[in-house]
Amino acid sequence: MNGTKNGLPLRNLVWPRSLHAQLALLSGLMLALTIAVYGWYTAREQSAIAEKAILTEMQILAQNLATASADYLIIRDFASLEQILIQSAEFPGVLSIQVTDAAGRRVGDVVRSENSAPARVRFGEPALAHPSTGSGGTFVQRETDRLAVWHPVTSGGILGWVRIEHSLRTIGEIRGQIRKTSLIAVVLAILVSTALLLAFLNRPMRAIQRATLFAQKLDELRGSKIAVDRTTVEIEQLGDALNEASARLLDSESRLDHLAHHDPLTNLPNRLLFLDRLNQAISQAQRAKNPVALLFLDLDRFKVINDTLGHIIGDQLLKDAGDRLSGIVRDGDTFARLGGDEFNIILTYMSHAQDAATVAQKLLDLLSQPFVVEGHELFITASIGITLFPTDGAEAQTLLKNADAAMYRAKEQGGNQYQFYSPIMTIKAHERLAMETGLRHALKRAEFAMYYQPQVDLRTGEIVGMEALIRWLHPTWGIISPTDFIPLAEQTGMIVPIGEWVLRTACAQNKAWQSAGFPPMRMGVNLSSRQLKEKGLVGLVGRVLGETGLEPRFLELELTESLIIPNA
Amino acid sequence: MSALHICAALFAAVSLWVLPVAAETKPAYTFAVVPQLPPLAAHRAWAPFARRLSEGTGTEIRLKIYQTLPEFENDVFKGIPDFAFMGPYEQVRAFDPVGYVPLVRDGGDPLKGILVVRKDSPAKTVRDLDGMEIAFPAPNSCAASLYMRALLGEKEKLRFTPRYVVSHTNVYRNVILGMARAGSGANKTFERDTPEVRAELRVLYETPDMVTHPLSAHPRVSLELRKSVVENILRMTGDEAGRRILNEVQMPKPVKADYTRDYKPLERLGLDRYVVR
Numbered sequence: 001m002n003g004t005k006n007g008l009p010l011r012n013l014v015w016p017r018s019l020h021a022q023l024a025l026l027s028g029l030m031l032a033l034t035i036a037v038y039g040w041y042t043a044r045e046q047s048a049i050a051e052k053a054i055l056t057e058m059q060i061l062a063q064n065l066a067t068a069s070a071d072y073l074i075i076r077d078f079a080s081l082e083q084i085l086i087q088s089a090e091f092p093g094v095l096s097i098q099v100t101d102a103a104g105r106r107v108g109d110v111v112r113s114e115n116s117a118p119a120r121v122r123f124g125e126p127a128l129a130h131p132s133t134g135s136g137g138t139f140v141q142r143e144t145d146r147l148a149v150w151h152p153v154t155s156g157g158i159l160g161w162v163r164i165e166h167s168l169r170t171i172g173e174i175r176g177q178i179r180k181t182s183l184i185a186v187v188l189a190i191l192v193s194t195a196l197l198l199a200f201l202n203r204p205m206r207a208i209q210r211a212t213l214f215a216q217k218l219d220e221l222r223g224s225k226i227a228v229d230r231t232t233v234e235i236e237q238l239g240d241a242l243n244e245a246s247a248r249l250l251d252s253e254s255r256l257d258h259l260a261h262h263d264p265l266t267n268l269p270n271r272l273l274f275l276d277r278l279n280q281a282i283s284q285a286q287r288a289k290n291p292v293a294l295l296f297l298d299l300d301r302f303k304v305i306n307d308t309l310g311h312i313i314g315d316q317l318l319k320d321a322g323d324r325l326s327g328i329v330r331d332g333d334t335f336a337r338l339g340g341d342e343f344n345i346i347l348t349y350m351s352h353a354q355d356a357a358t359v360a361q362k363l364l365d366l367l368s369q370p371f372v373v374e375g376h377e378l379f380i381t382a383s384i385g386i387t388l389f390p391t392d393g394a395e396a397q398t399l400l401k402n403a404d405a406a407m408y409r410a411k412e413q414g415g416n417q418y419q420f421y422s423p424i425m426t427i428k429a430h431e432r433l434a435m436e437t438g439l440r441h442a443l444k445r446a447e448f449a450m451y452y453q454p455q456v457d458l459r460t461g462e463i464v465g466m467e468a469l470i471r472w473l474h475p476t477w478g479i480i481s482p483t484d485f486i487p488l489a490e491q492t493g494m495i496v497p498i499g500e501w502v503l504r505t506a507c508a509q510n511k512a513w514q515s516a517g518f519p520p521m522r523m524g525v526n527l528s529s530r531q532l533k534e535k536g537l538v539g540l541v542g543r544v545l546g547e548t549g550l551e552p553r554f555l556e557l558e559l560t561e562s563l564i565i566p567n568a
Numbered sequence: 569m570s571a572l573h574i575c576a577a578l579f580a581a582v583s584l585w586v587l588p589v590a591a592e593t594k595p596a597y598t599f600a601v602v603p604q605l606p607p608l609a610a611h612r613a614w615a616p617f618a619r620r621l622s623e624g625t626g627t628e629i630r631l632k633i634y635q636t637l638p639e640f641e642n643d644v645f646k647g648i649p650d651f652a653f654m655g656p657y658e659q660v661r662a663f664d665p666v667g668y669v670p671l672v673r674d675g676g677d678p679l680k681g682i683l684v685v686r687k688d689s690p691a692k693t694v695r696d697l698d699g700m701e702i703a704f705p706a707p708n709s710c711a712a713s714l715y716m717r718a719l720l721g722e723k724e725k726l727r728f729t730p731r732y733v734v735s736h737t738n739v740y741r742n743v744i745l746g747m748a749r750a751g752s753g754a755n756k757t758f759e760r761d762t763p764e765v766r767a768e769l770r771v772l773y774e775t776p777d778m779v780t781h782p783l784s785a786h787p788r789v790s791l792e793l794r795k796s797v798v799e800n801i802l803r804m805t806g807d808e809a810g811r812r813i814l815n816e817v818q819m820p821k822p823v824k825a826d827y828t829r830d831y832k833p834l835e836r837l838g839l840d841r842y843v844v845r
Contacts, residue, residue: 076747079737080606087608107745121764123744 020205024197028190035189039182043175050171054093054147058166059138061088062151066162069099069108070155078107082121085110088164089119095146095165096122102158104128130161145169207235211242218242223250265315266322269336274344277334278396281348285389288349292389293356294399295345296407297325297363300381300415302341303490307533309376316373321380324366328359344403353388353420360384360418381416383407392421405429432488438474439485439494443501447473450505455524465556467524468506470498490530499531500540507548507555514554524556532559596628597789600649602658602781603634604705604736604757613816614653620813624800625793636734637706644668650786651797653817655710656779660834661843663827670782670831671794672801675823678777680755681711681719684743684769691750694724694773701729703739703751707844712736714839715775716752724773737761744768756780756818779834781818782825798824 016022065088072081085097089110099108104127110119131139131150141148146165153160207229214226223246228239261273285292306314318341325343326335334346347356363384371378385407393399405425410417442448448470455465472480489495503525510523531537545552601614610633618629632649634640644652647666662668685691704713720726733742739751740761750772785794801822804810814820
């Protein structure tokens, strides 16, 4: 096991992971370190001072002894010499005193075993090697536990030497004392400063904890605030930042919520919100037994404007229309945009169905005024489909489908009107859907055929040109005229591949007839504005001409307006 | 105020100033100690004794310590100290001219002169010291010098060179340190020296017993005081501290001394010719 316990490195057992504890411990350690260093330094200083003091005293003592010893050495009164040595050895810390003759032979030797014991005379020790310095002053020898101070006994020349040994144990004791005191101080420092800092930091740390807890639950607590501890700048900043974040979170959420429920372009409720409101309205209407009306408003010929003027203007038009029209609804109603160029309205609390018609007419009237967008004066109308709850459906989905059908009917009837739903519209809607599906497959299944209508010069009676017309030959539905399927093709975008087929087929046929020897003439091919919007149309025409070999002067492209052609 | 009044007042003032001082002052007596030891050692040995005696007699006994024997003898033969602890033969020499009266002496072991050599010395008998230098304290030290020199010269017929090193203790140390082949001291000082010293030396030769040192009084000292001193000294044996004090001054068993009984016999020893004057 290399140094882990419960998956944490062992280091964490010694060094805490809490900032609180770390700071407290660190301060304690710093203080302890300072004290230890100071203690060590002081110990050294004090030792040096003490040693110096001892040295000075010993030098003086040695000097005095040397002076006193001179007489006795000369007259060889070793007994009297011994007496002064014994007296001198009383000096605290003195370990031994020797007086030697010039050769180093001991003539007086006094020792003290411990500080309290009296000095004893000693005989028989070997001669001392005296220092060889030529100077007449003291000489110091230093060993680990003692100091030896030499002084020559002079009278004319050197008669002998005095040596005093002094214990350095007191210095060791001083050092030990200081160390002991320092150690106690170190321990105290660690304890006290750790405790102090733990206490002092308690409040800020708890504030941080509270802030952390708040941040962790910010999701739930968004919008609410915590009490900000203003004792320290950092914590105050943290608290304020969290409160701001909380407010912003709430704000974002609101905005997100809004975005999720509203159309970005017009800021009107979107499908999600709309459905929700519709369900609410239905529930409420079930209880209150008053009808709810659904109005689907589709802008007529919006595609033309979008295709010709561009979608920037188209979008702006939608926005302006939305602004103008949405003002009509009351508080309990909903004016929404579910997509495209369609606006969807829920009318609640209606007294009777006719109220819905009134509203629809008002909407149509509002649109009679032109819109000015980017300098363009635009006139638009709308087709409105109306369904009623519970008459036209008991569920939201049904109502939506039927409102759509009613709107389509209004469009079929020429636009700029409203239509109430009737069941037949559903049938028509189904039919329409079937046709759309068939149309998608028609090109693949080669169900299209080109008919060429000759153009005759009425004066000469000669054929001067042709017009290519497309017909759809459906296996079950029979021949379908372009008036019936071209608008659908334009709506679905199928017009592009169909158009290309038309172009290609017509050109090829014209070329074929020319090649067959018939007099060459112009072929007219209809283009819808939808095709015109396609990039590469020019390229396409060029390619087709190239492939078929038809000379461009024999092709005439005619632009037709994309209209839902009204019935007679 | 008349002159008489002034004088009386002055007299009263002066007496008042002098009298209290006078009342506090005890009679002081000098006490000379023969220098067997260096002055410091001698003082250390005798000061407690002097203090105790002062307390006991109600006087102030002032010690007089000497560095050399000649200085001591000088004072003694001039009759300067009131009391003196002197060598037995000094007592004899001083009795007629000055009249010091022995009061007490030690009644225990007799005094002996001893000849010491280093413990590792090759000398086996005193004969081995023939022709050598021998250390003595002072020429006139009774047992250590006078008696020993007489014996060595006359009885042992030894040839030797005396060297005088002032004190008994110095004799011993000179021998230990090899400054002299042998030295002559006294049993009373030898046994009171440090164990370290005694461990280094060996007694080679001894004199016969001699009477112990007297503590004597100058005739001018009152009989009453002499009696008091004797009583005090004898009384010191009664307590532990006193016995220690007495031992320090070589009188562990003090007895009354009598000149005729104790010291007169020494006149017949014939030591006079060794005395250096």
